[in-house]
Amino acid sequence: MLFWSVLLRFGQRLGTLPIFPFTVVLLLALPVAVVGSAALDPSLEIWSHLWQTMLPELIRNTLLLLAGVGLGTFVIGVGLAWLIAAYRFPGRSVLEWLLVLPMAVPTYIQGFVYMATFDYAGPVQSLLRQWFGGSLWFPEIRSGAGAIVVMILVLYPYVYLLAKAGFREQSGSALEAARVLGYSHAVIFFRIVLPLARPSIVAGVALAIMEALADFATVRFFNFPTLSDGVIRIWHGMMDLRAASELAGLLACFALFILLLEQGMRRRSRYFQPGGKTPGIAPVRLAGWKGWAASLACSLVVTAAFFLPVSQLAHWGWQEAGRMGADAMFVYARLAVNSLLLAGLAAAFATAVALFLSSRTRIHSSKAARLLAKLATTGYAIPGAVMAVGILLPLSALDHTINNFLEAWFGITVGLIFTGTLVGLIYAYVARFLAVTYSSIDASMNKITSNITETAKILGRSNWRIMWRIHFPLVSTGVLAGAILVFVDVMKELPITIMLRPFGYDTLAVWVWQMAAESLWAGAALPALAIVLVGLLPVIILLRAETGKITAWSRED
Amino acid sequence: MSAQINSCEVINNSDYLVLHKVSKSFGQTDAVTDLTINVSKGEFFSLLGPSGCGKTTTLRLIAGLDKPDEGIITIGEEVVADAGRWVAPEKRGIGIVFQDYALFPHMTVFKNVAFALRECGKNELKSRVTELLSLVGLDGLSGRYPHELSGGQKQRVALIRSLANSPKVILLDEPFSSLDADLRSELRAETKRIMKERGTTTILVTHDQEEAFSVSDRIGILNHGVLEQAGSPAEIYHKPKSRFVADFVGKADFIPVKLQDGKVFSPIGTFISNGLEDSLTGEAQLMVRPEDVHFEPDTEGDAVITTVSFLGASILYTLRLASGITIHAIRTSAIPIACGTRVNVTAEICHVVVLPGPG
Numbered sequence: 001m002l003f004w005s006v007l008l009r010f011g012q013r014l015g016t017l018p019i020f021p022f023t024v025v026l027l028l029a030l031p032v033a034v035v036g037s038a039a040l041d042p043s044l045e046i047w048s049h050l051w052q053t054m055l056p057e058l059i060r061n062t063l064l065l066l067a068g069v070g071l072g073t074f075v076i077g078v079g080l081a082w083l084i085a086a087y088r089f090p091g092r093s094v095l096e097w098l099l100v101l102p103m104a105v106p107t108y109i110q111g112f113v114y115m116a117t118f119d120y121a122g123p124v125q126s127l128l129r130q131w132f133g134g135s136l137w138f139p140e141i142r143s144g145a146g147a148i149v150v151m152i153l154v155l156y157p158y159v160y161l162l163a164k165a166g167f168r169e170q171s172g173s174a175l176e177a178a179r180v181l182g183y184s185h186a187v188i189f190f191r192i193v194l195p196l197a198r199p200s201i202v203a204g205v206a207l208a209i210m211e212a213l214a215d216f217a218t219v220r221f222f223n224f225p226t227l228s229d230g231v232i233r234i235w236h237g238m239m240d241l242r243a244a245s246e247l248a249g250l251l252a253c254f255a256l257f258i259l260l261l262e263q264g265m266r267r268r269s270r271y272f273q274p275g276g277k278t279p280g281i282a283p284v285r286l287a288g289w290k291g292w293a294a295s296l297a298c299s300l301v302v303t304a305a306f307f308l309p310v311s312q313l314a315h316w317g318w319q320e321a322g323r324m325g326a327d328a329m330f331v332y333a334r335l336a337v338n339s340l341l342l343a344g345l346a347a348a349f350a351t352a353v354a355l356f357l358s359s360r361t362r363i364h365s366s367k368a369a370r371l372l373a374k375l376a377t378t379g380y381a382i383p384g385a386v387m388a389v390g391i392l393l394p395l396s397a398l399d400h401t402i403n404n405f406l407e408a409w410f411g412i413t414v415g416l417i418f419t420g421t422l423v424g425l426i427y428a429y430v431a432r433f434l435a436v437t438y439s440s441i442d443a444s445m446n447k448i449t450s451n452i453t454e455t456a457k458i459l460g461r462s463n464w465r466i467m468w469r470i471h472f473p474l475v476s477t478g479v480l481a482g483a484i485l486v487f488v489d490v491m492k493e494l495p496i497t498i499m500l501r502p503f504g505y506d507t508l509a510v511w512v513w514q515m516a517a518e519s520l521w522a523g524a525a526l527p528a529l530a531i532v533l534v535g536l537l538p539v540i541i542l543l544r545a546e547t548g549k550i551t552a553w554s555r556e557d
Numbered sequence: 558m559s560a561q562i563n564s565c566e567v568i569n570n571s572d573y574l575v576l577h578k579v580s581k582s583f584g585q586t587d588a589v590t591d592l593t594i595n596v597s598k599g600e601f602f603s604l605l606g607p608s609g610c611g612k613t614t615t616l617r618l619i620a621g622l623d624k625p626d627e628g629i630i631t632i633g634e635e636v637v638a639d640a641g642r643w644v645a646p647e648k649r650g651i652g653i654v655f656q657d658y659a660l661f662p663h664m665t666v667f668k669n670v671a672f673a674l675r676e677c678g679k680n681e682l683k684s685r686v687t688e689l690l691s692l693v694g695l696d697g698l699s700g701r702y703p704h705e706l707s708g709g710q711k712q713r714v715a716l717i718r719s720l721a722n723s724p725k726v727i728l729l730d731e732p733f734s735s736l737d738a739d740l741r742s743e744l745r746a747e748t749k750r751i752m753k754e755r756g757t758t759t760i761l762v763t764h765d766q767e768e769a770f771s772v773s774d775r776i777g778i779l780n781h782g783v784l785e786q787a788g789s790p791a792e793i794y795h796k797p798k799s800r801f802v803a804d805f806v807g808k809a810d811f812i813p814v815k816l817q818d819g820k821v822f823s824p825i826g827t828f829i830s831n832g833l834e835d836s837l838t839g840e841a842q843l844m845v846r847p848e849d850v851h852f853e854p855d856t857e858g859d860a861v862i863t864t865v866s867f868l869g870a871s872i873l874y875t876l877r878l879a880s881g882i883t884i885h886a887i888r889t890s891a892i893p894i895a896c897g898t899r900v901n902v903t904a905e906i907c908h909v910v911v912l913p914g915p916g
Contacts, residue, residue: 173659
């Protein structure tokens, strides 16, 4: 509250000058611009060196990863969504939400658990060797295929959720019309249902691919270096800022390409999902063995993607808790406090900026305002490694300038006030996750019609009062949901935290990464479990929102 | 109301589409109860009733989109639903037009229509779609997407898509209701013409009695899932079998009368009813339509005008008779008569409809 009143007073001073929103947007777009300029001004020397050493492998692996994850999440996500949306079978209503749970598991946690379980030294292969002898063939886990499978297992819910919504939105009468015209269920699925849900499915696959592109920890566990991993390797290993930023520029191009592809494929979406008055697909009952096969398929996915890794973590965690001393508990507590502090701060700032931008685009409903908001929220498409490089370069330059200036003129040494503290970290989180909270707030802002805003304006209220008294109270639920989503994303975020954290500032995610990299599974288990548990929060919010929608819909009916 | 009887259309194959004692309930609600309907080949049959009367359910049962709990449905010679048999909608050979048209938004007009024509060569496909498009005057629009069409054009595309396969029966689920009035009557006439030219058996579901009258050979009136009456538009209008039917298809007053010796004694005159048995005596209700009632201003008259509603071409008057009963009368609006004027009331009733019992 205090924060708001300060911001409000600050805003009133500024009056109606558009300086403030422009500054906000510029700050958010800065990292992208920095990396972009690095990409636009390539150094031949660096590129020829990169090309000779690691670049071909990085590019090949990245492309394979994106293709594999894209295809896998598409098949599994769409398949499960269709089963759930179009059929009734034993346990469907429970499985419908259980299938979302893997979203709570970050890729790197799923990655290390799977590797620990299925690697040569892991329990599965050991047991198999015990039974069948040492010569037994087992697929190589530390490979691209392993990384792809692990990522599919946690990223398919994006496609599943969006495809399911896409299927449900379809007008039932179009499907009935196709049936009456003499087509079977299967033909209707491929010729009507799938094309109509395309925009939703494309959005889901794009989200999954962007996650895969941003990941560096899982691919490193599986010894399958991609561009994200490359940026961080150069950064940490060689401390070569220039080369890291050039590679980050290439990574940004990949992200931009995915974004453009997604936008291009969704262009006609406005017309594709009419969401007619008629209820959507009426689920058909799968009788006998077919029904049981469907519930078995869904259960297998949930077990492999969620229950198996979580129970493995719980097992390790139990062992760890048994032998844990007071000093270890203190370490865990410090990790938790660090994580919560960072996530809380980032969520608060991101929410403030998103509220401001969203309200602003409504008061000044100009094209420019909307463009600004769009620009400010492209961060979600920017891989964490790119964001970190893009922020570190200008901030460290600024730090050194200020430091040198103060030392030379006043003889004071302030140290690195941006990169040496949490400021840079929070800045990067806000820039990266602003879109998450913005879209949540903006969706609830859509409930505010322009007539409401105009009525308030005609009554002679200032812009700040309209924002404060009219818009904010109406969007409180969306604000809360958005803040929680950012909070959880920051808890899970690894590349930005690794690259921008002040020296020695460990969080739960960093700890999990460090322990897992040393194959100390038990040490990673408890913080990993904590991250998964917090990660369940947005899943619960999501489910509540969905069931809310469903009850509202049936009431309307 | 343009009720016309097409007596010239002799229908040979009676019972082309049959519903026999069909019932369907959704949970506790009975949607359709013990419904029996016979529709002849080439007939244009309308299911008319208020919302929630079960008419759309009936249509969906015929289409096979819902399964009846009981009863038999046959289309052509084939039993499509009974206790043991069930033919899926895609195998019934029917066409359907929904209220929202249900065009596939990701397909052009051409592809929407072509979707219905399956076993067809490429050239034949093209010529048949073109032919269908010109049937409804949509030549040249084959490359448009549904969102680029007007409401009337969408409706026409939906219609030819349902016709493309030459189905045995066409089902129309309130297809005109989202169009504005002028377009609605134009499309009704066009639809009727096309169906008659092709000799297609058609079932129309509607809640608009004017629509049902203007296109149908026969109408079935549904109320709470029960068929109240089926017959030609004229029969339905002039010889309703229940008060519900009389009220639903037009304005009607029911006034208490006495029956004796096959005669109907009412406050506005005595009438002879052909269908009425002589033995029937006692109290009853006589149906009086506003157009049957005549009145003349008369200072000595025993009735009085209580309200005057201007309708355009005509005026609807409410009259209070000496006995306190109110009835309605309709007259041309050329010479309006003021409210409160005393009048003499007479009636000229061609179709005497008497329902038993006091009001």
